[in-house]
Amino acid sequence: MSSADQITSERVVISIDVMSGDGGLGAVFGGLQKSVRKNARLAFILHGQQDKIDAQLARRRDLAAVCDVRDVDKIIPMDAKPSHAVRGGKGSSMWNAVESVKKGEATVAVSCGNTGALMAISMLLLRKVPGVHRPAIAILWPSHNASGFNTMLDVGADIKAEASDLVTYAVMGAAYARHGMHLTKPRVGLLNVGTEEHKGRGALHDAATELEQRDGDGFEYIGYVEGSDIPSDKVDVIVTDGFTGNIAIKTAEGTASLIRGLLKQAFSHSPLSRFGALFALTSLRRLTKRIDPRRVNGGVFLGLNGTVIKSHGAADATGVSAAIKLAFQLAEGGFHERLAARVASGIQSSETTPSNGPKDVTSSEATRP
């Protein structure tokens, strides 16, 4: 059917967990097929049940030609606890997909599975980049900016963040914005509230003080931003802890979904409004495309020795294809190496003693070959 020798050195190899999503194998393979038709330089290592994968590939000869299939006998369910996934996940499609990045067979891993399980397995196998205490998940957020997007992190890797974590998120987020949105000097803002005299929590103040000193170090620190600024054109990278970031992204999803629903109601209210909808259809499609969450599918795990992308659990073929496109962009430009270098230089410039806590040390075992 397919073999590794078909994957040439010119190709960018992405490791795919084909089993873990809610959308089923049809969605994943639909997305893979879309991707290879658009981009001839893609190749995949597919981790999943051989018979099911074979059935999908039998109908997709062009895709089969660039796929290397690895059989697994285990799938991590969407409701698995991260600790269970780590203890019992070895040999699963998710585990093996990340392990392909660790082994250097693939540059980026993509999974539609459980975020917590994927992060736990990724941390265990890839380990943290020296200088990173907490990894983060970064997403692209539709905005008024010229590129159409802002970057926000952390949206849920860790519910806590100390001041030093927020500073690291700023450095990593700026690296991502430079790479992904071709910005020379991204504008970084710290998410805070505007109603309190002391403007938020202690960690935010300390991070702000540090970022003011770092300003110019590959980014411009613009100070505090509020929730209403997240989709604005006054900031490129929004930094927050994973609890707040997760609430914010889901609140935005809920708001967009409410408005979509009400828009639909408004246009089906009467025969005249249904007639109006016919004329408005193209405009509405243009809007929908612009804020379609499938177009920006993919949370990138930052701060690990290797790049992992979490695709939406319910992603369809368009969503999976968007995640693959993001994976290709990050793989091709050597994003991970640049980010690690940037974090390391940040530590040298700001810390007098290196971080040597036992949990922070990157063991030789964890270093990618």
Add this chain to the structure above:
Amino acid sequence: MSSADQITSERVVISIDVMSGDGGLGAVFGGLQKSVRKNARLAFILHGQQDKIDAQLARRRDLAAVCDVRDVDKIIPMDAKPSHAVRGGKGSSMWNAVESVKKGEATVAVSCGNTGALMAISMLLLRKVPGVHRPAIAILWPSHNASGFNTMLDVGADIKAEASDLVTYAVMGAAYARHGMHLTKPRVGLLNVGTEEHKGRGALHDAATELEQRDGDGFEYIGYVEGSDIPSDKVDVIVTDGFTGNIAIKTAEGTASLIRGLLKQAFSHSPLSRFGALFALTSLRRLTKRIDPRRVNGGVFLGLNGTVIKSHGAADATGVSAAIKLAFQLAEGGFHERLAARVASGIQSSETTPSNGPKDVTSSEATRP
């Protein structure tokens, strides 16, 4: 021009800080006029500069007939720090508006001024209801529910909240939903993230445990909800700390504003889409009206000995009128008394020792006459 003897006992008296908004006196008086034309039972005590108020009332005879004007020589600016407002705010329009509630001249106070300053002055003058450690600001959030709205609190009174505060917010939020949305047994949810094994912070767990025991005590506790559930029809009252709540509400504002902007762009894209917009206009107006923030203008301060409503700083006449309508609804139904009773009964049922910390005691001076 007008005098207190015109305000009969049948009327509901609202105390208004007419000076503190960004919208200027025109917006406030436009809103007051709209209100009295719709509701003949309204009367106002207006706190502001006599000459400016007189100029506004000279053009509005019907409004003047139900207004009692109180001259002030001080205005608290929109960027005032809460501590400054408390130290130097005595005699200002904001201070005196709240003092009218304390004295019992008015049932509810409304201000378009600085949220932090208004909360600080309200806490000082009205004091907290026994059993409430932290007051909260509750807002109505457009939702898929039959009433069209959910209640969310705290959206910014205090950036911190212990487990016991979250439980009190649940009790107060449920009282507000029973009163404001005529729900017999509101469904209460705790805002949390869905990505972490332990599902969020310690205070959330403790609050969840307590709320499970309180379930049935005037509300139904439905467990954790996520950001995407805020506008859903699965919950009526969303409870969170003021930091998270403030980020959430502003993120929703930003998202709605982004979509509005993009919708406008989509419909002005080409002559054909502009033509389509003509047919879609009625439908779009219907949508806009449904999610118009001016229609739900007014954050209610809960947990104080008296009701204070924070209207949006940039509210226009429609927004001010919405805040007045809310004030009337809360004043008329004896909402404050019911809420205090509910909080007190909650303390009796759950605490073995009464809360007697010096800062929590409601002094006799603070008790409303």
